[in-house]
Amino acid sequence: MESAIPKNLECPRTRARRVADSYVPPYPAYTARALPALERVVMGYFGVQASGAEAQLKSQAALTTIVRGFADTDGPGHHDLAHFVDAAGYDNRIAIAYWRDPVAFARWRSHSDGWWQADERLHEDIGFFREIISPGVEHFETLYNSVDRLEGVGAIMGGVSREIQEHAYWGAARDRIPLAQSDALEPSRPRTMLGNDSAPPGARVRIAGHEHVTIIRSGQDWTETDGKERELYLRQMEPVLREGMEFLRDQGDKVGCYSNRYMRHIDAAGRPLEKTFGLSHWHSLSNLEAWAESHPTHLAIFGGFMRMVQELEFQLKLRLYHEVSILNVGEQEYEYINCHPATGMMRGIAI
């Protein structure tokens, strides 16, 4: 067993871990590892938004255009496609792309930027958005219940830990974040709007995040499950997971959650896969922790999961993972083109 914090990022703790050195978690978990040379990654969420059947066809075509751009020189090392319908009833498709090299991303971006900046984007009957974050390696953590086929940022990091110690207790995510060894990760000022040319829809809006905005992507893959496990997941766990996701989507503002999307993976043709994830943006890690630890919907999710793993004697075919990033001001960029005003980080800001 080893610490989730990589050796090269260890520093003298001014903030104690929640658990003693003798703590042994009840089941194994792993974190993605990179070579020490990796200092920063880029995670790009490129979205299209549409309402109505005809616009959805256009939106799937636009997604395909975006994905085609990933094949360019300096394109991402990994990407996923996902779909969800938001609270306003809009159909949203997102390509999530991961770069191991921020310089390669900058070059890729300089090629693709023209298309995003073009005035035409404002005059199609679909919306577009880019949410691009670039956390340093001290600013994010990952967790997986299996060591092969890592999802998300783990797919580009190139390695995986042995069993880690910091998991299966509340506060473990914080204990896995290298920066939290010496920093409370408190948030600063509120979000601000950087400028828009008119009110949405039909506008180009940019939002500035604040210090320590926290983003979690937390996923589940039930492709390989069968029998009792599949039944437990689909009949018992998924409904409580959905209830929690809908609470955050609809009432997240009460608990410091700016935006939540409960998304289903799709293939390149737009067909659903047996994988979902929640993607949410938070005012702070503390807010995310408080919701996870005390809200009945999340306690039902976590308690249901613990009951399920015990019933299955810790032998899961269900694949679970998450990645949590804590962002500096300059590591976040949110741009919404022709999107409705409750989209992503625009939600709750007077535009």
Next chain:
Amino acid sequence: MESAIPKNLECPRTRARRVADSYVPPYPAYTARALPALERVVMGYFGVQASGAEAQLKSQAALTTIVRGFADTDGPGHHDLAHFVDAAGYDNRIAIAYWRDPVAFARWRSHSDGWWQADERLHEDIGFFREIISPGVEHFETLYNSVDRLEGVGAIMGGVSREIQEHAYWGAARDRIPLAQSDALEPSRPRTMLGNDSAPPGARVRIAGHEHVTIIRSGQDWTETDGKERELYLRQMEPVLREGMEFLRDQGDKVGCYSNRYMRHIDAAGRPLEKTFGLSHWHSLSNLEAWAESHPTHLAIFGGFMRMVQELEFQLKLRLYHEVSILNVGEQEYEYINCHPATGMMRGIAI
């Protein structure tokens, strides 16, 4: 709002609290306060154990004898009576007594000790036990959801805080314990048997606790509830609470719980009141935390409670409290006379 840790026990933290200074709990809670002169309390659990109707009559009479002794000079400032049936089917009655002054307790004890030491105790057809702990004020914490009629040790401390900050999150109990400002509260060696004259039953057995044995008394009083709240408590919360209590009673050894008793208050005549509490002994605070935070039964209790307080808009007539003590070796005394071998701290030790 103020810290749960009294001003006179504050010291430079080498272990950070789990929450930021800006944390605001979602509902109010309070802790018992004493004058700074109070350095140590004594909590005495005086029990009688019986099987069969006739023995139970004798056991209720013995409890009455014990309680009569509390009226002596230097008797306790407060006591409760409670009843439960243990996993072996024995009827147990306990008088729980609290002293504000360890010297007064020592004097009281010197008067009553002869009765406990007498050979006659070994030859009645009921069992007796004494579990006496004497934590210093840095070694325990209390929590109440209302400020009047404090239960347990709060009844002798004489005062109560304003709203405190450290509650409603996992790890809050630790953050309320003064000693935890600078100590991980890790346990030492295992329990040991100090000697017995023959195998129980029919024996006098003493058990030595180890460093940082953790004892929690956690109670609920539904006397004043009515309508929807009473219904929610009795129909939804009590069954999951009972399931958790039975798990600890029957399988607690798997999670570091030496003993658990889910007890109902009784009046002096032995009639049940509308108040219960769980009383459990643990290998460490970490073990107690781990169970509370991850076991499906406790997550169901806590999640059910959070759902209930939200449904009732944080207006509870249900009274809730707990007290947690972390004990040094010399602050614990466990003596079992003629009790079955799974009683209290004897459980799981080869006698």
